[in-house]
Amino acid sequence: MRVNSHGDAKYRTGRRLAEVAEWPTFRVESWRHEAGTLSDVRLNCTEIGVLLAGELTVKRTGDGRTQEAFGRPGTSWICPAGTYETDIQLSAPMEECVHIFLPPTLMEQAALETYGIDPARSRLGYAGGLTDALIAQVGATFRTLLARGPQPTDRLLVDGIRAALAAHLVSHYAADCWRPAKEEPSASLDPKRLKRVLDLIECRLASELTLEDLAAEACLSPFHFSRLFRRATGLTPHRYVTERRVRAAKEMLALGRASLVEIALETGFGSQANFNRVFRKATGVSPGNFKKAGR
Numbered sequence: 076m077r078v079n080s081h082g083d084a085k086y087r088t089g090r091r092l093a094e095v096a097e098w099p100t101f102r103v104e105s106w107r108h109e110a111g112t113l114s115d116v117r118l119n120c121t122e123i124g125v126l127l128a129g130e131l132t133v134k135r136t137g138d139g140r141t142q143e144a145f146g147r148p149g150t151s152w153i154c155p156a157g158t159y160e161t162d163i164q165l166s167a168p169m170e171e172c173v174h175i176f177l178p179p180t181l182m183e184q185a186a187l188e189t190y191g192i193d194p195a196r197s198r199l200g201y202a203g204g205l206t207d208a209l210i211a212q213v214g215a216t217f218r219t220l221l222a223r224g225p226q227p228t229d230r231l232l233v234d235g236i237r238a239a240l241a242a243h244l245v246s247h248y249a250a251d252c253w254r255p256a257k258e259e260p261s262a263s264l265d266p267k268r269l270k271r272v273l274d275l276i277e278c279r280l281a282s283e284l285t286l287e288d289l290a291a292e293a294c295l296s297p298f299h300f301s302r303l304f305r306r307a308t309g310l311t312p313h314r315y316v317t318e319r320r321v322r323a324a325k326e327m328l329a330l331g332r333a334s335l336v337e338i339a340l341e342t343g344f345g346s347q348a349n350f351n352r353v354f355r356k357a358t359g360v361s362p363g364n365f366k367k368a369g370r
Contacts, residue, residue, distance in 0.1 A: 085116040085160075092171060093221040098233050102176040103217045106169070113163035121177040121199060122154040123240075125214025129170035130273060132266040135163040137201040144204020145269065145307045149211040153202040153248055155179075166266050173214040173221075177241070200250040206309050209243050264303035268293045272304070276316055280323060281343050284316055320344060321357045328366040335362050 089108040096103040110131070126146045134143040137158045144150070146169075154160060156179035213236055220229060275292045276284065289312050290300035304312050324342045327333055333341070339350035354362045 108169040123175040131167035
């Protein structure tokens with residue numbers, strides 16, 4: 076049984092970044108999606124989306140239930156087969172997103188029964204904005220497969236990933252047990268304010284950024300802003316800025332054109348000593364060794 080994705084119908088405003096990888100009952104596609112509204116579609120298979128590059132707010136409606144969540148690398152979304160998905164809005168481009176397409180039942184009924192899983196309870200919930208390490212790792216693994224091209228051992232690897240992913244999804248995101256986290260209805264950082272803050276971080280990455288600066292951009296008190304920013308992004312403001320600076324430093328190190336002192340100053344670390352300390356803590360290696368490994 077081949078899985079027929081709905082990518083071409085749903086993602087008309089985007090473009091594929093690699094050739095489609097396809098196996099029996101499993102299909103993987105890599106896309107870039109531009110900001111804006113995507114096409115409405117009824118899903119004929121189960122889709123798992125994993126964001127690998129880009130930061131944005133995603134608003135979508137599935138069977139009348141609206142979700143809105145901030146996405147960053149590692150964030151994932153689940154769309155069960157049969158869902159009628161409408162009003163999918165992206166506040167900014169999804170620079171790279173891996174889409175995994177699975178059959179409606181995830182696993183054949185005989186296999187589910189063999190493991191003592193009630194097939195009637197294997198339908199997934201409409202879940203979005205997830206921070207799930209296993210799903211994120213599966214997405215990153217498939218990006219590697221798409222980038223390097225097919226190899227004889229792929230079928231063995233994919234069969235193992237599919238079984239592990241199916242078990243994880245049924246265990247954690249079955250429709251009868253998964254519920255979105257409850258939030259105070261009036262306490263949220265709206266997408267426009269969040270975008271202003273993220274734009275400020277990008278513009279002032281090389282200079283000092285205080286909590287007060289970010290809170291003022293959102294027109295909120297520092298305490299209120301910190302709480303809402305963490306709810307929107309999953310990170311404290313300080314942690315977000317630090318991770319963004321480390322990512323920028325990695326990009327400069329990979330290019331190999333600037334010295335460590337120059338990179339430290341241009342990415343807002345202030346000194347090479349502070350750069351070395353923060354970078355090693357975040358990545359497990361020194362900037363110098365990271366630079367050598369990229370050559």
